[in-house]
Amino acid sequence: MAFPQPRPQAPQLPQYLLKTIDCKQGAVRAVRFNSDGNYVLSCGSDKSLKLWSVSRGTLLKTYSGHGYEVLDADSSYDNSSICSCSSDKTVILWDVATGQVTRKLRGHAGKVNCVQFNEEATVMLSGSIDGTVRCWDTRSRKFEPIQVVDDARDSVSSLKVAQHELLTGSVDGRVRRYDLRMGQLHVDFISSPITCVCFSQDGQCTLSSSLDSTVRLLDKSTGEMLGEYTGHKMKGYKLDCCLSSKDTHVLCCSEDGHVYCWDLVEGSLSLKLPVGKAVVQSLSFHPTETRLLTAMEGRVQIWGAEPEETDEEAMAT
Amino acid sequence: NMASDGDGDEDFVTYGTALEPLEEDEPLKKPVPLHEQTVKDEKGRYLRFHGAFTGGFSAGYFNTVGTKEGWSPSTFVSSRQQKAEKHHARPEDFMDEEDFSEHGIAPQQITTSQEFSSGRRDEVQEKARAVSAQAALIPGDSLLEGLIAPARSSIGVELLKRMGWKEGQGVGPRVKRRARRQQPDGGGRVYGCALPHAGSEDSEDDGDEEFAPENLTFAPKDVTPVDFNPKQGVQGLGYRGLDPGMALLGRGAPDHIDLFNPGGVAGQVDVYHRDSMSRYDRVLEGEEPGDGLYGWTAPQQYTQTRGKSRDSSYIGKILEGFTLAQKPAEEKTIFPPPTLPSNYRPVHWFRPAVDVSHLSEVSPALAEALRTSRGHMIKEEPQQGGRHQLDSDQRRTLLGEDVLRGPSSVMELLRPEDRERLLNLRNASSSPSIKTSAPACHAASPASGSTASSGLQQEALAVWRGIQTSSQTFRPFEKNPSKQVRYELYLDRLKQGDKDALEQSLDPGLTEWERSRERDEFVRASILYRPSSSSLSSRFTRAKHQDDEDxxxxxxxxxxxxxxxxxxxxxxxxxxxxxxxxxxxxxxxxxxxxxxxxxxxxxxxxxxxxxxxxxxxxxxxxxxxxxxxxxxxxxxxxxxxxxxxxxxxxxxxxxxxxxxxxxxxxxxxxxxxxxxxxxxxxxxxxxxxxxxxxxxxxxxxxxxxxxxxxxxxxxxxxxxxxxxxxxxxxxxxxxxxxxxxxxxxxxxxxxxxxxxxxxxxxxxxxxxxxxxxxxxxxxxxxxxxxxxxxxxxxxxxxxxxxxxxxxxxxxxxxxxxxxxxxxxxxxxxxxxxxxxxxxxxxxxxxxxxxxxxxxxxxxxxx
Known part of the structure; x- marks a missing residue:
């Protein structure tokens, strides 16, 4: 008599609201997990960047130094520094512990939409409305970028870095992938302005959301479309999309106040998470667990696979 | 600290640092044990006293010859391939750094050795040395030593001694005390350094005077060496502040005090002049002539006399070996720059090139002068004066270089119609002296034809006649080769002095209108690009690379x-x-x-x-x-x-x-x-x-x-x-x-x-x-x-x-x-x-x- 084979657990979805944080920093432009998922960065329209603890939902630090609303942020792999970008055309490198500005980098001609560290946090890459991606060296004291990537014909709305590859999405409707190792630029024409691009966790696919209310999963090497996810509404806002931590689902913000969650393979809508009435501005998926961050107006919500009650009870007892 | 407070303690004087007053309730401090009392040297290292305060020196760590870290033996590695060098240990290897210092046992710097030290001669030691020399193997060993030993006294001293001079005496001929007393001196003159003229010498002399026999002479007194004080402060040499004590001396104080006899060390006049308050007027009073004609506003004669008196007063202070000049130094005459004429314009005119070879009527001397001054190209035999007299053209011909291509004028860059317009303007404005300028204006019209521009033609002819610079002319019609050829033909004819050069050089195949137009252009061009400017423009060359701004x-x-x-x-x-x-x-x-x-x-x-x-x-x-x-x-x-x-x-x-x-x-x-x-x-x-x-x-x-x-x-x-x-x-x-x-x-x-x-x-x-x-x-x-x-x-x-x-x-x-x-x-x-x-x-x-x-x-x- 053999034990029944353990049934493969159905992939869980972050459908339970665990916590709501009122950030008190105006509209939250972007919300990001740090590299290990224990902390949250929220970019506010009141020029501040805030660091929160996920488990307690408490404010840990406020980073102020931007001259206009903060649009994106990223934390380094070792949590020692944070980079953020803002409408004031600057990119700032912060020291996490002291909250001091380590470096303030000017050079973009317009507001900076997105910023990202590379894997070793030796380079910050920032994409701006001026159509350029600038690569800033965190190791040197120079204030000039290492390289200015100006291939985009329009605003660079999103960029991601994975290993030796740089993925940018631009409003000119193209997803560009720069392969540093091969020295090649691959341009995928999507036609509609790109709002957000992502690498899949396995690094084989790219995900791109565009203003034709479609999220597309493209094969990285050939550019063929592997999946198309529709149903949400994305027509005028720069909203985020992402993949779940195990690449099982595709998630995307929507202007109708929901987060749409599709099954990656089947393309069927598996969850329509009601976040609120307004536009879901930003979202971020936990790097390992089933945990989701959403930002709407001035609030950040944390969603999990299981309801929080057990935790709270444990805390109470 | 000297502590003296209160009447009771008046009798006691305390030296040293007072101990802190003991408080009753404070627990007694434990005395710091000896090995924890540390003194550090100037480099922060620990020093330990050994016996006396400065006498002994530390011997390593707690007087073991080690360090705190312990003794680390030196490594000795020697192999067949690499033989270790023999290491000779010197005593210095075991010495401390302090030992090499100035006062150490083995000073490294050059210091005064005992022999030369200014201290008193150690007679005891000398004696001991002499004794030991006697006891040595060679009895006269010290003799040898004395040979190498530095001479203690200079030859001068030796000589003096031979002459009977003794230490402690002064140098010089023996003097009678009286005679020296009778040296002339003014009423209040004082000799010596110190002002409070302690007349000790005088008084002594006074004393001597009584019993000194007539024929007895004395050795002069030894001059005590001047005590030099190191200079302090930032004042000039010999400066001494006003001494209020001197003021009390009033008028009695001398006007100025000479440190030395005027006859002795000469020249030390004003430098050591010591000032005193008494020499200053502290009261405002009219001491000048009563007419009020003094000061810098005074009439000429006053100041002049003043100057003279100053000269005469200066005579006394003249340095030895110098005399006042009999006649004043000749004044330098400064010639004022020539006044410019009122109509002068600071513009340099380049003289037109004069081809000397063609000025046959001028004298050869003038031709020579022109040639050297102008430096214009003359294709004659190179000058004899060497390469420095050659001009650039001659050097060029010597080197066999090519002639620089002609002028690149601004005009060339213009479009033909613009050039035309400019030419018109220029003709209209710049040649009023030419009588035919008025017809030149409408010479452009084809109807007026050649007759109208004949004046210009005349001018062109005058300009070009006899000019040889064929290759350096500007080519205005470069774009149109056939036209250029015609133009050059025209120029050639002009140079030959051909009167109807224009008509001959035109192409009969052209239409009447074209010809008249060309005629006009040629005349204008020949006047505008006259050869005189070519010498200047030949110094410029065209850009080799065009800017590819396109x-x-x-x-x-x-x-x-x-x-x-x-x-x-x-x-x-x-x-x-x-x-x-x-x-x-x-x-x-x-x-x-x-x-x-x-x-x-x-x-x-x-x-x-x-x-x-x-x-x-x-x-x-x-x-x-x-x-x-x-x-x-x-x-x-x-x-x-x-x-x-x-x-x-x-x-x-x-x-x-x-x-x-x-x-x-x-x-x-x-x-x-x-x-x-x-x-x-x-x-x-x-x-x-x-x-x-x-x-x-x-x-x-x-x-x-x-x-x-x-x-x-x-x-x-x-x-x-x-x-x-x-x-x-x-x-x-x-x-x-x-x-x-x-x-x-x-x-x-x-x-x-x-x-x-x-x-x-x-x-x-x-x-x-x-x-x-x-x-x-x-x-x-x-x-x-x-x-x-x-x-x-x-x-x-x-x-x-x-x-x-x-x-x-x-x-x-x-x-x-x-x-x-x-x-x-x-x-x-x-x-x-x-x-x-x-x-x-x-x-x-x-x-x-x-x-x-x-x-x-x-x-x-x-």
Whole structure:
């Protein structure tokens, strides 16, 4: 008599609201997990960047130094520094512990939409409305970028870095992938302005959301479309999309106040998470667990696979 | 500290540091044990006292000869290959650093040895040495030593001693005390250093005077060496402040005190002058002549006499060996610069070249002078004076270099008609001296002919006659070789003094009008480019490399046709059609930071490789076919719609028009694109008859979409604003828009297939939009620059020709692509509503478009 084979657990979805944080920093432009998922960065329209603890939902630090609303942020792999970008055309490198500005980098001609560290946090890459991606060296004291990537014909709305590859999405409707190792630029024409691009966790696919209310999963090497996810509404806002931590689902913000969650393979809508009435501005998926961050107006919500009650009870007892 | 307080302690004097007063309740401090009492030297190292305060020296760690870390033996390694060097330990190896210092046992610096030390001679030691010398092996050992030993006394001292001089006596002839007493001195003169003239010497002398016999002489007193004090303070040498004590001496104090006898060490006059308060007037009183004619405002004679008296007073102080000059030094005469004439203009005139060889009538001396002064090219035998007398032309001929090509005047750069005009101006203004200037003005008219410009011809003849510089003349008609040849012929004739040079050199084959025109030009040119300026202009040369400003850098690999991609996207055929790969060069440092090897080591290029293209190519201005048919929504709205500030225009946006051949070739190869192009041809053939309205529609479309397109910054700004304004009436607008979006492809398909319907539709639309187009034409030019055809988000479906092609395409392709079938099914379902909707749709569109235009206008004007 053999034990029944353990049934493969159905992939869980972050459908339970665990916590709501009122950030008190105006509209939250972007919300990001740090590299290990224990902390949250929220970019506010009141020029501040805030660091929160996920488990307690408490404010840990406020980073102020931007001259206009903060649009994106990223934390380094070792949590020692944070980079953020803002409408004031600057990119700032912060020291996490002291909250001091380590470096303030000017050079973009317009507001900076997105910023990202590379894997070793030796380079910050920032994409701006001026159509350029600038690569800033965190190791040197120079204030000039290492390289200015100006291939985009329009605003660079999103960029991601994975290993030796740089993925940018631009409003000119193209997803560009720069392969540093091969020295090649691959341009995928999507036609509609790109709002957000992502690498899949396995690094084989790219995900791109565009203003034709479609999220597309493209094969990285050939550019063929592997999946198309529709149903949400994305027509005028720069909203985020992402993949779940195990690449099982595709998630995307929507202007109708929901987060749409599709099954990656089947393309069927598996969850329509009601976040609120307004536009879901930003979202971020936990790097390992089933945990989701959403930002709407001035609030950040944390969603999990299981309801929080057990935790709270444990805390109470 | 000296502590003396109170009356009771008056008798006691305390030395040293007082102990802190003991407090009763404070626990007694434990005395610091001896080994913990530490003293540090100037380098912060611990010092330990050994016996006396300064006497002993530390011997390592707690008097073990080690260190705190312990004794580390020196390593000794020796092998057959590498023999260890023999290491001789010297005593210095075991000494401390202090031992090498000045007061150590083995000083390293040069110090005074005992022999030379200024201390008292150690007689005991000397004696001991003498004794030991006696006891030595060689009895007279010290003799040897004495030979090498430095002489203790100089030869002068020895000599003096021979002469009977004794230590402690002064040097000099023996003197009688009295005689010295009788040396002349003024009433109040004082000798010596110290002012309180302690007349000890005097008094002594006074005492001696009584009993000294007449014939007895004494050795002079020894001069005590002057005690030099190191100079302190920043005052000058010999400065001493006013001594108030001196003031008390009043007038009795001498005017100035000489340190030495005037006869003794001479020259030390004013330097050691000691001032005293008594020499200053502290009371204001009229001590000058009573007439008040003194001071610097006094009449001449006063000051002059004053000067003289100063001279005479100076005589006493003249340094020895110097006498006052008998006659004053000759005054330098300064010649004033010549006064310039009132009509002088500071302009240098270059003298005209004088060809000496042709001035046969002048004297040879003058010719020589002219030749050397002018330095103008004369092809005679090189001068005898050596290479420094050669001028540049002669050197050139010696070196065998080529003659620099003629003048590149500004005039050459002008267009001929401009040059003409300038010439006219010049002739009109600059040659009033020429009598025939008035006819020269209308010499340009062909009617006046050669007679009118004969004056000019005369002038030209005068200028050119006999001039030999054939090769250096300016070639004004270089563009027209035959004309230039004629011109040169004309010049040659001029040089020969030919009167009708002009007529002979003209080409009879030309028409009368042409000839008269040429005649005029030749005369003008010959006067304007007269050879005198050629010598100067020959010093300049043309630029070897022209600035290639006409080129701009554009990307080497251009993007492929966007329409094809667009259509591929429409049918969701991502992959080969939408993917393009370029060579991209990452920065060297970026590769390093990303920990990847540089894919193009040694390439200096960063980014996409660039090539130079013609700057003024049409293609650089015609941007983007890519934006056709789809939105150029630059600014993605954030939650609160924020309007971005207008960005500064980016220069040098690259053209993406010219598609590289290679790319096209590539696309030709793959079957799908062949299919696409075939389909397009088909579509074009079909649409051929409706081309006229299509064209106009396209044009309209272009204007409509002009807000987007090339200038992205404008696009972004405008489009956001437009969206903002649209969002206000979202309620009704958005639904329609969506509807439109969905219904568009089937409509296009429908129309494409039944093109008769299309005709009516597009023409009607054109009509309806005609006045709008007119309106738009009045918009700022800025937006009309672009010829790119695009529609913004707000005009999602303009049925342009291209769109139609694509829809046909889709029709063609849909048969073969399986995932299109579903879409087709959907479309056919919607097609039923189509006709019904068509009319309404059309109307709505018109209304909407008008609204949009208004919005657009307002947003532009805002």
């Amino acid at each position: 080129c701009v850098e554009v990307n080497r690999d251009q993007e492929g046709d966007v329409d094809d991609k667009q259509s591929a996207v429409k049918v969701k055929m991502f992959g080969k059609l939408t993917r393009e790969t370029f060579e991209w060069h990452p920065d060297k440092l970026l590769c390093k930071r990303f920990n990847v090897p540089n894919p193009y080591p040694g390439s200096g290029v960063v980014g996409l490789p660039k090539v130079k293209r013609d700057k003024f190519s049409v293609f650089n201005f015609l941007t983007t076919t890519e934006s056709r048919g789809r939105s150029q929504l630059t600014e993605l709205t954030q939650c609160s719609s924020s309007s971005a500030p207008p960005k500064p225009a980016e220069p040098g946006k690259r053209s993406r028009w010219d598609v590289s051949d290679q790319k096209e070739g590539q696309q030709e190869n793959d079957p799908l694109s062949e299919l696409l192009s075939a389909a397009r041809h088909q579509a074009e053939a079909k649409l051929g008859k409706s081309s006229a309205p299509t064209l106009s529609a396209e044009r309209l479309d272009a204007q409509q979409g002009s807000c987007s397109g090339e200038s992205h910054h404008h696009t972004s700004d405008v489009s956001t604003r437009m969206r903002g304004s649209i969002q206000k009436n979202d309620g009704d607008g958005e639904e329609e828009e969506e509807e439109e979006e969905e219904s568009r492809p089937p409509m296009d398909l429908f129309k494409a297939i039944f093109s008769s319907d299309d005709n009516s539709f597009s023409s009607s639309e054109v009509e309806s939009n005609d006045e709008e187009a007119m309106k738009e034409e009045e918009l700022p030019n800025l937006f009309n620059i672009t010829s790119s055809v695009s529609s913004s988000t707000l005009t999602p479906s303009q049925p342009t020709g291209k769109n139609r092609q694509m829809s046909i395409l889709r029709g063609a392709i849909s048969t073969c692509s399986p995932n299109e079938e579903e879409a087709l099914r959907k479309r056919s379902k919607e097609k039923k509503h189509k006709n019904k909707k068509q009319h309404k749709h059309n109307k709505e569109k018109k209304v909407k478009k008008e609204k949009r235009m208004n919005d657009f206008c307002s947003s532009v004007l805002r």
